[in-house]
Amino acid sequence: MKSDHRVFSSFTLPNGTELKNRLFMAPMTTCAGYYDGSVSSELVEYYRARAGSIGTIIVECCFVDDLGLAFPGALGIDSDEKIAGLAKIADAIKSKGSKALLQIYHGGRMVDPKLIGGRTPVGPSAVAAPRDGAATPVALTTEEVEGMVGKFGDAVRRAIQAGFDGVEIHGANTLPDPAVLLAELKPARRRMGRQPRQPCESSH
Numbered sequence: 497m498k499s500d501h502r503v504f505s506s507f508t509l510p511n512g513t514e515l516k517n518r519l520f521m522a523p524m525t526t527c528a529g530y531y532d533g534s535v536s537s538e539l540v541e542y543y544r545a546r547a548g549s550i551g552t553i554i555v556e557c558c559f560v561d562d563l564g565l566a567f568p569g570a571l572g573i574d575s576d577e578k579i580a581g582l583a584k585i586a587d588a589i590k591s592k593g594s595k596a597l598l599q600i601y602h603g604g605r606m607v608d609p610k611l612i613g614g615r616t617p618v619g620p621s622a623v624a625a626p627r628d629g630a631a632t633p634v635a636l637t638t639e640e641v642e643g644m645v646g647k648f649g650d651a652v653r654r655a656i657q658a659g660f661d662g663v664e665i666h667g668a669n670t671l672p673d674p675a676v677l678l679a680e681l682k683p684a685r686r687r688m689g690r691q692p693r694q695p696c697e698s699s700h
């Protein structure tokens with residue numbers, strides 16, 4: 497690819513943020529965090545090594561709640577104690593002139609109980625994911641759905657405090673998306689007059 501290709505030209509977002517080029521590194525879970533989801537020094541160096549020529553790095557998904565940890569070695573942003581470690585990643589990326597984004601998620605019903613100390617995962621309904629061996633989650637009450645959405649908000653605040661330029665919500669692979677939960681599920685429960693913890697059909 498020629499160095500004058502448009503992909504190497506800068507790009508200004510509607511909010512005025514300038515990206516030095518149009519290259520993004522996709523979020524890729526490395527499973528290289530500590531057992532509790534805190535940042536290892538190897539991870540800081542992994543992101544530092546990739547920053548610089550890529551305009552924007554999206555850091556792998558970080559769980560917003562300790563019940564939402566979906567991969568061994570996954571990173572977490574579920575407590576204020578994690579901010580300092582994540583700040584080292586943001587600093588490593590930004591010190592090389594790239595923008596640093598961070599992806600957040602809740603594993604919901606995709607969580608393996610073994611990863612959360614044998615606890616039962618949670619989800620919008622008590623319906624297991626259509627995957628071999630998937631656990632049947634405990635259905636969240638409407639109030640707990642609101643609590644989960646609040647955890648996404650807390651995660652965004654921590655990402656900002658850690659110095660990240662932006663946040664992306666991971667809603668693929670049947671993971672619960674907080675916007676969808678609030679926009680569709682809660683009103684649906686109200687309309688249907690369901691009681692907390694009763695299964696509620698949803699498209700997720």
Ligand SMILES: Cc1cc2nc3c(=O)[nH]c(=O)nc-3n(C[C@H](O)[C@H](O)[C@H](O)COP(=O)(O)O)c2cc1C
Nearest residue numbers: 521522523524525526555556557558599666667668
């Ligand atoms: C090892 C690995 C880890 C990944 N982790 C994440 C992740 O944390 N979040 C996410 O949204 N996608 C994740 N993905 C998906 C990638 O971000 C990307 O969407 C996918 O590899 C397709 O991109 P491609 O068409 O350029 O190959 C992962 C992919 C791989 C191979």
